[in-house]
Amino acid sequence: MAEYLEVAEARDLPGLRLALTAGVPGPWGEAAKGVFYVKRIPFVKVRQLPGEPNEELKAWTGHDNAPIAVYENERPRTTWTEILFLAERLIPEPALIPADPAERARMFGLSHELCGELGLAWCRRLSMIHELLSKVPEGSPGRAMAQRLGAKYGYEPKLAETAPQRVAQILTLLSEQLREQRERGSPYLIGERLSALDIHWAAFAAILDPLPDDVCPLPPFMRQQYTARDPVVREALHSGLLAQRDFIYQKHLELPLSF
Ligand SMILES: N[C@@H](CCC(=O)N[C@@H](CS)C(=O)NCC(=O)O)C(=O)O
Numbered sequence: 532m533a534e535y536l537e538v539a540e541a542r543d544l545p546g547l548r549l550a551l552t553a554g555v556p557g558p559w560g561e562a563a564k565g566v567f568y569v570k571r572i573p574f575v576k577v578r579q580l581p582g583e584p585n586e587e588l589k590a591w592t593g594h595d596n597a598p599i600a601v602y603e604n605e606r607p608r609t610t611w612t613e614i615l616f617l618a619e620r621l622i623p624e625p626a627l628i629p630a631d632p633a634e635r636a637r638m639f640g641l642s643h644e645l646c647g648e649l650g651l652a653w654c655r656r657l658s659m660i661h662e663l664l665s666k667v668p669e670g671s672p673g674r675a676m677a678q679r680l681g682a683k684y685g686y687e688p689k690l691a692e693t694a695p696q697r698v699a700q701i702l703t704l705l706s707e708q709l710r711e712q713r714e715r716g717s718p719y720l721i722g723e724r725l726s727a728l729d730i731h732w733a734a735f736a737a738i739l740d741p742l743p744d745d746v747c748p749l750p751p752f753m754r755q756q757y758t759a760r761d762p763v764v765r766e767a768l769h770s771g772l773l774a775q776r777d778f779i780y781q782k783h784l785e786l787p788l789s790f
Contacts, residue, residue, distance in 0.1 A: 533789040535578035538587035542601075547574035547621075550588055550599040552581050556747060556757075556790045558652045561734035563598040563614045565784050566727060570622040574600070582676045582683075596683075611646040612639075615727050627727040638721045638728045641708060644701045645728075645735045648685075651701045654694035655738045656684055659756055661691035695761040698739075702767035705732065709771055718778065725783055732772070733779040739768055742780065746787040 533553070541548045549567070551560040567574055579585055579597035589595045592607035600608040600617055608614045619628055629635045645651045663677035664686075680686070708720055720728045739759040741747050749757065759765060780786055 533576055535576045537578055538591055541575055541577045542591050544575060545603060547572060548577050548601045549574045550577040550579045550592070550597050550601075551790070552597045553578045554790060555581060555753070556734075556737050556741065556749070556788055557581075557597060558735040558738055559611055559646065560598040560790070561737060561788065562611060562646065562727075562731050563600060565730040565734055566615055566618045566627060568785050569625060569627065569725065569730065569783055570618055572618060572622050582679045611642070611731070625725065627725065627730065629722050629726055631722065634722045634726075637708075638726050641705065641720070642728050642731045644704060645731045649697070651698050652735050652738055653684065654697045654701075655759065656680070657686055657691040657694040658698075658759075658761065659738075660684075660686045661688065661694070662756075695759075695763045698759070698761075699763045699767035702739075702764070702769075702772065706767070706769055706772055709775055713771075720775070725779075729775075729779045730784070733776045733784060736773065736776040739764065740773060742777075742788065746780075748787070 533551075535551070535553050536544075536548075538550075547567070549563060551557070551564070577588070579588055579595075579599075583595075585595040588599070592599045592601060592609070594607065594609050596609075598609075598614065600614045602608075602617060602621065608617045615627065619626065629638055643650060647653070660677050660681045663673060664681070667674040667677060705720075712718075712720060717723050719725055720732060737747070738757050741749055741754055741757045744754075759768065
C-alpha cells in the first residue's frame with residue numbers, strides 16, 4: 532500500500548506534491564506517476580478520496596479530484612497536459628514530448644483520445660457509472676457515489692449508451708498507429724523513442740484489462756469494474772495493444788503498482 536500524506540502535512544512541504552486517489556490505480560494518476568518516474572522526479576503522495584468533497588484539497592488547490600501536481604509554490608497543475616509540461620520543464624531528459632512537430636501533433640492527438648474529455652477513459656467511466664446505476668439499489672451508498680461522479684463527469688444515459696462504440700473506435704485508431712510503428716521497426720507508439728503516449732496507453736489500459744494481481748493487486752469488485760466486458764470494446768482491444776502495455780511497464784515503469 533502506498534504511503535499518503537494528508538493535505539495538512541503536504542501543503543507546506545517543498546518540492547513536488549502529487550494528489551492521487553488513494554487505493555485506486557486511476558488512469559490519470561498512474562500516468563502522472565509514470566511521467567515523473569521516467570524522469571526520476573521525486574514527489575510525495577497526497578491523499579484524495581474518490582467522490583468525496585476533499586475540502587482541504589479544494590482549499591489548497593481549487594480542485595477536489597486527482598491527480599493534482601503542486602510544485603513549490605507554483606499554481607496547481609490538474610490536467611494531463613499541464614502535468615506533462617511541468618515534468619518536461621523540471622527535468623527535460625528523457626523528453627516525453629517529441630521535438631518533431633508532426634510527431635508532437637500526432638502524440639497530443641492520440642493522447643487526447645485516451646485522456647481528454649469524451650476520450651477513452653472518460654467514456655469508460657460513463658459506462659461504469661451506467662452499469663452501477665443500473666444495478667446498485669436505491670438508497671445505497673454505492674449508488675449515491677455513482678450519482679455524484681455522474682453529475683461531476685457529464686453522465687447522461689444516452690451518452691453512456693454510445694460510450695462503448697467510441698472506446699472501440701479509439702482502440703482501433705491506436706491499433707492502427709501501433710501497426711504502422713511496427714512496420715517502421717519502432718517498438719514505441721510515436722517515433723523511435725518513448726513518449727508520453729506510451730505512458731498514457733500503458734496507464735489507461737488499466738480501465739479495460741488491469742494488469743494481474745501480482746503486480747496490480749485489486750479487490751475483486753474493483754477488478755470486475757475496471758475490466759471492460761462490452762463485446763464491441765473486447766473485440767477492439769486486440770492482444771498487440773496489451774502486449775505493448777506490458778512492454779512499456781516492464782521496460783520503463785514501476786512494478787508492482789503501488790496505489
Ligand atoms: N484533471 C484530469 C482528469 C482527472 C479525473 O478525471 N480524475 C478522476 C479520475 S477517475 C477523479 O479524480 N475521480 C474521482 C473524483 O472526482 O473524486 C485531466 O483532465 O487530465
